[in-house]
Amino acid sequence: MRLVIAHCQVDYAGRLAAHLPLATRLIMVKNDGSVLIHSDGGSYKPLNWMSPPCTLREGVTPEGVIEWTVTAGKTDDTLRILIDEVLHDSAHELGIDPGLQKDGVEKHLQELLAEHTAALGPGMSLVRREFMTAIGPVDLLCKDAANASVAVEIKRRGDIDGVEQLTRYLELMNRDPALRPVRGIFAAQEIKPQARVLATDRGIECVVVNYDELRGIDDPSLRLF
CATH class of the missing domain: 3.40.1350.10 (Trna Endonuclease; Chain: A, domain 1)
Known part of the structure; x- marks a missing residue:
């Protein structure tokens, strides 16, 4: 799993359009291919996300801004992340999860x-x-x-x-x-x-x-x- 804390802007285009203005957020990139955008509130739910299978491409705009483009494998949905500043970037191998221990x-x-x-x-x-x-x-x-x-x-x-x-x-x-x-x-x-x-x-x-x-x-x- 990759964890990135960044000052970023997020735009989603697909069945509907959604815009997250520039702010500091947590970006989670999981090994299953999913990408999730979290804020410091709102409980466990991400502000926006892309479910697997999807492809993440990292690049730079003509203006020199870091740009991540996440595209879905089966649809035309796109998640575009413009990163103004990276505050933290780390990767962690979590291994196989045994699953939730049910009551x-x-x-x-x-x-x-x-x-x-x-x-x-x-x-x-x-x-x-x-x-x-x-x-x-x-x-x-x-x-x-x-x-x-x-x-x-x-x-x-x-x-x-x-x-x-x-x-x-x-x-x-x-x-x-x-x-x-x-x-x-x-x-x-x-x-x-x-x-x-x-x-x-x-x-x-x-x-x-x-x-x-x-x-x-x-x-x-x-x-x-």
Whole structure:
């Protein structure tokens, strides 16, 4: 990862236009190709960014100003960064991240679904848990009844961030000829409407799972009705 603190101006051109006037900001260039522009506020969200795959070209304008041009691999989107002054520039090798350590309920849900893959669909079988990709582990890698690969992302409450995470995994996994085609299943105890719409638009199946049923607590024989 490369970290640059610079007095800079940023202009984005693509589906819409966005302009960040001259100010001191943090520019993050990750090994996956993404470029993110952060300020000292606004929580964790970048002010602007370019998702991978993209290409960064460093140059100088005719006026002698440092110019970075970031272009997307699949679209005409462009991020242009004019750097007036560099205050800090360093690179760090972070290595492979083991991924987020999930809380007990989510981890247990993953274990239960690994044992009971039929809850994800008929004919579903487990290949392995925590299948590692270049950007982190997919919760479950399965095979469906047609022997096609299925990546399963598991959440307690499914929101848009989870769909985005699974989308990134699928993009990488479908580059592997040994796996592709890989489809996605977004599994959660509850899936928000916006996340369901986004998942459907991206060809990702949504599966709502019942934690208690998987644990065997909800026994139909004990019901009065």
